[in-house]
Amino acid sequence: xxxxxxxxxxxxxxxxxGIGSNLYLGKVxxxxxxxxxxxxxxxxxxxxxxxxQAQRALRLWEESRDLIxxxxxxxxxxxxxxxxxxxxxxxxxxxxxxxxxxxxQLKEVIRSLAETQRCTWQSLx
Numbered sequence: 001x002x003x004x005x006x007x008x009x010x011x012x013x014x015x016x017x018g019i020g021s022n023l024y025l026g027k028v029x030x031x032x033x034x035x036x037x038x039x040x041x042x043x044x045x046x047x048x049x050x051x052x053q054a055q056r057a058l059r060l061w062e063e064s065r066d067l068i069x070x071x072x073x074x075x076x077x078x079x080x081x082x083x084x085x086x087x088x089x090x091x092x093x094x095x096x097x098x099x100x101x102x103x104x105q106l107k108e109v110i111r112s113l114a115e116t117q118r119c120t121w122q123s124l125x
Contacts, residue, residue, distance in 0.1 A: 021071040022117055028064045029114035032057050036107040043100035050099060051091045057106070058087055072113050080109045 039053035061084050069077045083106045090099035 021067060024067060025071070025114055025117050028060060028068070029110055032060045033107045033110050035060065036103040036110070040100040040103035040107070043096040043103070047094065047096050050096060054087045054091060054099060054103060057103070058084055068113065072117060076109055076113050080106060080113065083109065
């Protein structure tokens with residue numbers, strides 16, 4: 001009987017961790033994609049604003065990268081990491097069209113990461 005309760009407790013812990021990481025990823029995804037979209041839109045109009053928004057998205061990524069990497073598939077995380085590395089280079093070189101393209105690619109990668117980690121009945125079962 002004790003083994004049953006231990007198994008139920010372990011299952012509850014893993015379910016709680018999965019739901020918690022899902023909620024955290026959803027909380028981080030929205031401001032990150034909003035900053036990336038704002039940077040892409042401002043790249044040709046107001047480059048300084050685009051640089052600030054891209055830096056904001058980069059800070060959000062650096063703050064949450066470890067947890068995202070722990071719960072997400074490796075390939076999209078590596079792709080996002082590679083694209084985030086390019087952001088400061090585009091800002092320094094003032095390559096605003098490249099910055100806009102990179103931000104749009106990053107936005108899609110982050111959205112797809114969040115989408116694959118969404119809590120659905122199929123993923124729970």
